[in-house]
Amino acid sequence: MRVMVIVKATTDSEADKMPSTELLAAMGQFNEELVKAGIMQAGEGLHPSSRGKRVRFSGAKRTVIDGPFAETKELIAGFWLWKVKSMDEAVEWVRRCPNPMEGDSEIEIRQIFEAEDFGDEFTPELREQEERLRAEIEQQAGKAK
Template sequence: MRVIVFVKATRDSEQGLMPSTELLEAMGKFNQELADAGVMITGDGLKPSSQGKRIAFDGPSRTVIDGPFAETKELVAGYWVWEVKDMDDAIAWAKRCPNPMPGPSELEIRPFYEMADFADAMTPEVEAIHNSTRDKLADQG
């Protein structure tokens, strides 16, 4: 089961407060444990939303919205993609994570859709398109 684990933004992360050496070391060691266990696929930190953009869609119209974005608690400051046995396994790993922020913070775990979840709408032609893209990305990686 693949999941994405979001590190939720905080006031500190949105202000661009950089982590301490101790936190960088602790997170590095945790990431190494995840990698050694074959759990971590990828992960990274994100810069504050003030350096981001949003694209709003309305039919054929596209509008660019400059950050920063309101509701810090709804923003993401970083992420991991993990391969785990099940949600309980993901929770167990998340509980081992050092606090990713200087103060109170949250992680959010969300499972990815798998191709089987789309079985009712999946035709052989649509599946071929998605498989071709997946193969191309694997070759690039």
């Protein structure tokens, strides 16, 4: 199963306060462990919401909203994509993670939908399209290296 591991924002991350060298080194070591274990597929930190945008949808109308966004506890400071055997395994890895912030922080784990989760609504044609797009993404990623 694949999961997205979401590092929640804090007032410090939203204020664009950079992590210490020690924290960066500890997170780098943790990422090394994830890669060696075959768990980590991707992971990135995000700039504060003051540099972000939101697009609100209402029928055919689109409204662009500039950051910063209010509820810090609802914002994301970074993420990983992991491939694990179970949610319990993901929890165990998160328990080993260095605290991603200087103070209190929170990490959320969410399972990623797989094709079989969509049932009959995900027709053979849609499955073929999904597979083709994934292959194209992998090919583009290979060229970018």
